[in-house]
Amino acid sequence: MEKFPFIQFFTAxxxxxxxxLTLDAKGAWIDIICQLWISPTPGTRTWxxxxxxxxxxxxxxxxxxxxxxxxxxxxxxxxxxxKNAKVDGWEECTWITISSRRIxxxxxxxxxxxxxxxxxxxxxxxxxxxxxxxxxxDIYQKSEVRKKNKSSGSPKAxxxxxxxxxxxxLARRIVENNPMATPxxxxxxxSWAYEADRINRIDGKPWDVIExxxxxSQRDQFWRxxxxxxxxxxxxxxxxxxxxxxxxxxxxxxxxx
Numbered sequence: 001m002e003k004f005p006f007i008q009f010f011t012a013x014x015x016x017x018x019x020x021l022t023l024d025a026k027g028a029w030i031d032i033i034c035q036l037w038i039s040p041t042p043g044t045r046t047w048x049x050x051x052x053x054x055x056x057x058x059x060x061x062x063x064x065x066x067x068x069x070x071x072x073x074x075x076x077x078x079x080x081x082x083k084n085a086k087v088d089g090w091e092e093c094t095w096i097t098i099s100s101r102r103i104x105x106x107x108x109x110x111x112x113x114x115x116x117x118x119x120x121x122x123x124x125x126x127x128x129x130x131x132x133x134x135x136x137x138d139i140y141q142k143s144e145v146r147k148k149n150k151s152s153g154s155p156k157a158x159x160x161x162x163x164x165x166x167x168x169x170l171a172r173r174i175v176e177n178n179p180m181a182t183p184x185x186x187x188x189x190x191s192w193a194y195e196a197d198r199i200n201r202i203d204g205k206p207w208d209v210i211e212x213x214x215x216x217s218q219r220d221q222f223w224r225x226x227x228x229x230x231x232x233x234x235x236x237x238x239x240x241x242x243x244x245x246x247x248x249x250x251x252x253x254x255x256x257x
Contacts (some may be wrong), residue, residue, distance in 0.1 A: 007037045008106070017074055025070035028056055032071070036100050039168075040189035043104035046097040046165045048211075064090040075100055082208065084162070097161060159193035162207045163200070166214060167192035167230060173218035174228060192230035199234050213237070216244040 018026050035055070039045040047055065058064050068090060071077055079093040080086060087093055159167075170192060171184040184192070199205050214233060217223040217240050227233050233240070 007033070020073050021070050025067060028067060029071060029074060031055070032075070032098055033100060033103070036098065036103050040171070040184070040186045041164060042107040043101075044097060044099040045168075046095055046161050048165070049094055049096075052096050061090050068096075071098065080161075095161070095165065159190065159197045160200075163193040163196040164189070166196040166207075166210060169211070170214055170218070170230060170233070173215070173224075177218060177224050195230035195234055199230075199237070203234070203237070205237070209241075213240050213244055216240070216247070220247075 018029065021029065032055075036043055036045055053059065053064070056064070056067060058067060068077055068079070076099040078086065078097045078099075079088070079090070080095040080097075081092050082094045084095075167184075167189045171189060175181050175183055196210060199210055200207060214227075217227040217233060220243070223236075223240065223243075227236065227240070
């Protein structure tokens with residue numbers, strides 16, 4: 001999606017749509033809207049339990065259940081447990097996904113505008129080549145046929161939500177460790193998500209284990225400077241998981257005295 005440093009804010013719509021919310025819920029919702037706008041998947045975002053509690057600055061299950069019920073009036077809220085099954089209460093929630101219909105609609109509009117501009121520019125380029133360089137017309141047309149054949153296949157399935165969450169988590173940890181680092185873009189996040197899916201689906205590593213190794217790699221003084229992509233996490237998995245286990249054993253021993 002095309003990125004902008006601002007978001008359209010329609011005051012009349014805001015007043016009307018949020019009449020059902022308390023002042024606390026309104027404050028949480030405007031903060032979440034900003035999070036959704038800058039998300040690598042604009043309009044929707046997934047948090048784990050701890051991250052969402054930190055975002056809302058709420059500690060008790062009763063408060064969180066009430067806040068989620070309020071937010072459900074203005075957004076689509078999905079809660080999953082550790083086995084990716086839908087749940088209704090915060091007590092069993094491990095992952096929470098919030099989507100804004102307005103931002104999703106704006107994202108589709110921007111993508112449509114971008115695709116239309118690309119088609120227009122491609123058409124102009126093709127017309128210009130055929131007019132000004134007739135000797136290369138056959139070659140150009142062959143390349144167009146190859147491109148068309150390549151794009152006519154079935155679209156690639158989207159990565160699982162847990163994979164997208166891990167990709168976003170790695171992107172955030174990299175920037176936290178090095179504020180001067182260039183944030184990962186949407187294409188890079190998607191690529192990392194597919195790699196995380198391979199770690200789970202092909203390598204057989206559970207999602208919670210992947211998250212644990214990823215978090216440890218970004219805390220370790222050496223590995224945080226070397227694991228800067230999901231591909232590197234997968235490549236160095238054996239070393240990372242072994243050293244993480246050693247570090248955990250050492251920590252337990254030191255705690256026991």
